[in-house]
Amino acid sequence: METLHSHNPFLSLLFLHLLQFSSLSLLSSAYTLPDKYFINCGSNFDVKVTDGPIRNFISDENSGSFSLVGEISSVSDTSTSNSSPLYQTARIFTNPSSYNLQIDQSGTYMVRLHFYAFSSSKKNLSHAQFNVSASGFSLLSNFSVQNLTINEFMLTINVSEFIISFTPTQKSSFAFANAIEVFLVPDITDVSTPPIYVTPSGARGTYDGLLSQALHTVYRANVGGPPITPAKDTLWRNWVSDDDYLVTPNAAKKSEFHSDRPVYQTGGATEYSAPDPVYQTAKQLNVSSSGGSNFFNITWRFNVSKNAPHFVRVHFCDIVSPSYNDVLQFNLYLYSKFSQKICPYNVVDQLAVPFYKDFVVDSDNSGFMDVSIGPRNDSIMIKTAFLNGVEIMEVITEVKKPPKKHLFVVVGSVVVSVTSLLMLVVVVVVCLTCKRAKPVETSVWQAIPDYGGGSSYVSTTERTVNGSPLDNLNLGLKLSFQEIQYATNNFDTRLMIGEGGFGKVYEATLRNGMKVAVKRSEPGNGQGRPEFHTEIIVLSSIRHCHLVSLIGYCDERSEMILVYEFMEKGTLRDHLYILNGESLKSSSQSELSWNQRLEICIGAAKGLDYLHNSSGRSIIHRDVKSTNILLDEDYVAKVADFGLSRLGDLDQTHVSTGVKGSFGYLDPEYFRCLQLTQKSDVYSFGVVLLEVLCARPAINNSLPGKEINLAEWGLFWQKKGQLENIVDPLLVGKINPNSLRKFGETVEKCLKEYGVQRPNMNDVVWDLEYALQLQQTARHREPHEDSTTDASWVLPVPAVQRLPSHSIPVDEYGIPMDDFTDTSHSNSHGVFSMLNIDDGR
Incomplete structure (x- = not known):
């Protein structure tokens, strides 16, 4: 047990108790416990309940403070001597009946209905089935009781007669009550x-x-x-x-x-x-x-x-x-x-x-x-x-009162006549409208603001939530289907450059000469309109030099098409390894130096850090992997593919959600607990770091069992202090051991089992920049001396005073912090992106 210990001296404690007493007295003076109504139903005597504050339940027979209306009778339970006297009698209603109470003070009232289904010589109360209503509210419907049940309600009642009605649901049924409480309470x-x-x-x-x-x-x-x-x-x-x-x-x-x-x-x-x-x-x-x-x-x-x-x-x-x-x-x-x-x-x-x-x-x-x-x-x-x-x-909610029978008799024929005339008018109008109007889709997908979670989508014909207008997806980026057809030469297969979980990707050129990548959804690919809308919402609210830019979208003719800036060098994975046929054997093909690989990782990490902390709202990517990191003609990295992203508040600690992502990159804690956090992206990025170092896929089933999962295999060697044993063969002898050691430590931190143990992306950026600095400051060596296993080459890692993350210059990101909405703005060298996806999310 946790105990709160006071740290104040005696005088402070005395003052505290005096303050407490005076405050409580002031609060208590605003409300006093009432003495009505407490009703003992079906009894000719009062029952005083003395446990706690005293309540005196008065008999409902011959009471002057309320009236009982309807055909009524009472029953008694003589078999249960140990039960409370309050539950030894009950009022029986075989027809609609009511308690009518005079309310002399408006306010919030507690209404408690006590039911105990005992069996007597006259009735078995468990056979009752009935409705209870009060002042236009249906409190209980088709209600039946097996044991002791107390139903409690709160209602605002004005000065008037307050009526609680009991109505059997069938002629053969009945209603009952053992006790009723109706008393004023402080406003809720x-x-x-x-x-x-x-x-x-x-x-x-x-x-x-x-x-x-x-x-x-x-x-x-x-x-x-x-x-x-x-x-x-x-x-x-x-x-x-x-x-x-x-x-x-x-x-x-x-x-x-x-x-x-x-x-x-x-x-x-x-x-x-x-x-x-x-x-x-x-x-x-x-x-x-x-x-x-x-x-x-x-x-x-x-x-x-x-x-x-x-x-x-x-x-x-x-x-x-x-x-x-x-x-x-x-x-x-x-x-x-x-x-x-x-x-x-x-x-x-x-x-x-x-x-x-x-x-x-x-x-x-x-x-x-x-x-x-x-x-x-x-x-x-x-x-x-x-x-x-x-x-x-x-x-x-308040129940609408049904029309009275005599009104139906008087106006019935008029209603029939008017209804027939209206139906005739409607038919004529509809016929004329159908000749002029083209069919339209009445269901509009709305992106609802998601405070503390992700974007959620509802198909609705309404355009309001709680009376507030909803924004639609017309964000100034909409392109016509005709323009898309022109840009892709009517989706010429020769222009297809990739295919992934959303659909096919085409290299295209808009009428203004802009080179773009067009991603077109195909039915049955496993992703649909929610992912489509998420991508638009996310990319329309952010702009960063390390995030892919959205040029436009098209949703005509039930199409779902996204148009991105073009990235000449394709995906990061394209530059790390190739998969050889159905065997899934990979072989290194990278021409990227270790410096280049670190710079690419730093750029991707900055993009993710911006998503997590600097975009006005926290965005969790949820599908970080090497095929979703694209490279432009200068090998500048940009994070892409936001169809699975979730949006939340910057201070959100987690989002509970179904597991989505790519096998091999999934945060194990997210997989177990269904709780998605920014640290889930950090784990996935840790796997990407190993891909960059080892030039092999996250999962390779063609390898021996212990080597199949790259994260597990990499951590095994990192913990042994021999990470150099699994680096890309093209990098052997080319990595400063200090740089490799810092890189390995960063990977290990990213892949911690629990998210709270993992670093923030800002910390990852700093660690990678440090690893790059260590690589760049390595002393020159002769070719025959190069070896990542030569301990004599290891330099002492200098102690560095780290500044808080918020002290990083804003222009390190390359944009003003308050400017992240202009998604139509291209980057400085006019390069547009290609989304080259060759495997599903």
Whole structure:
């Protein structure tokens, strides 16, 4: 167990308790526990529940404070003497009936319906099937009970008569209730600051009008602590332990706050937001004593209704930081594509002060909802995350009242006549329209902003999300299909220069003389419109001298065509090795010197670093490999092929997603945990570095078992300190051992098993530049002296004072940092790119 120890002297503790007492008194004075309505159904006597705050459930017979309307009867359970008196009687409804309550104060009300299916001589309550509604909201539909069930709802009720209706679903069925609670509670949310609205794709907005809806409690979890019974809750709520909902229990450890009470502050959470035990316990990331963790985050998974809005409240109270000076901040994730930065001390000003965050989250069609927390790199002293409690309530929209029967009789004939006339008009209009108009595609693919994940795509005829317009793909780069046909000579096979996972690639020339590469999708190639849109979105928002430029695209006639700048030298792999026929045996063919190879690696690393950190949003490439690194006529490297990329916030630690990429380059942690990070690109780039050094593919099944996987084979020799044994034969005797040693260390760091142990791409750039410097400063040797195994040639590696990554000059990237949107701008030497892909992603 983690314990928070106070570092303050006695006087500070005294002041703390005085402040806590005064704040709590102020908060408590704004709300007092009500005494109505608590109803004991089907009984002629009252029941006083004394566990916790006292509730007096009054009999529903002869009560002057509410009325019972309809055909009713009651039953008693005489067989269960040990059950609560509250559940020994029930009110039976064989026809539509209701409780009518007079509400004398407007506000948010808790409505609890108690059902216990006992069997009596008159009725077996487990046979009941019925609906429950209240003030236009359908609370329960086709409801039946087998054991004790308490359904809880939150509604905003104005001063008026509040009606709770019970309706059997069939004539042979009936409804019942054992007890009812309807009482005023503090407003669930502040109208002036509506909760954040989150879609399954990660789009965000604000959710207005929550108080006009009904909320049905689905989960209330005490994170890090035991279950909390209604007797120990300030509003008689029930909290369950979170343990059953943890996806990876080992990722979390418990924390406890050993003090009398949390420190409630004005404007934050109160004792009625959640009881003290919720804020006195938490779960935090299982961080080792050395400060590292094998886990990206902690995830709780809850079963919820599909495709429905849910109100989600997450409770926080910093009981994990050893002192207030240890500034802690972390990320909260909803599903995998939305993240929210949590900075406790932007909300409160001392330790152990409760607060909460509210969201309305649209569930997807999976039937579950993930709530996760994870650390942030910019958390100054402590890199962890914590959570104290979670509440999930399904949002119930208002039910439209059906038309009354007598209205149908009066106006029925009129409606039939009008409907017939309207149908005739519609038929005429449609016929005339069809003669004039060409068929159009009504489904438009929209790229939805994905805060904290990747781009997500929905086929929809709507152009808004939560009322906000969506951008379409008309980015000023659209080319006509006729122009593409002209440029490729109607897709002349003699101009085809490659074929990959997306489709065929053609060398082409536009009407203005610009030489380009045209990539045309073909059905059945395994990739489609999502990849097409991702590539456009990504390449239209970035510009960098080490990233391939998008010239245009075409989506006419269901075509998916991308047009890139042309790269004369093709892919990096083309210059490293060739595969000999079906045997997949590779042989080195490179004419690239070690200096050139390092410069190419440095350029590709800079491109990836820009994607990860400098493009305004973090972009994870997800398919880094030697065929996706292209070379221009001067052998300048550019990263290409962004169809599998994922977009997120710069502070995003990971994205949960299905595994995609190329075998042999896949991050093993990503493969195991389905959690994609920037460090997944780093791992793939580490494999590319070995390809450059060894001039062989990442996977070669024609080799002996232990040599098949290049990453494993390279690490084996690197750890033995004999990496020179597997270098490209054309490089033997030409690499400074200091340079090789630094290069090997960089490879080893990139290929670490866990992402947290791998360097950032910025660090990789620096290490490679250092390896190049070591190569360039090697002393001249006679030809007969050249040997990478000659220990006498090894120079001591000088100690270098490394500057922080943010101190690297902006113009090292070759562009202004605020200028990364002009994708039509060509590079300085006017060279355009070729996407030469000869294997699938």
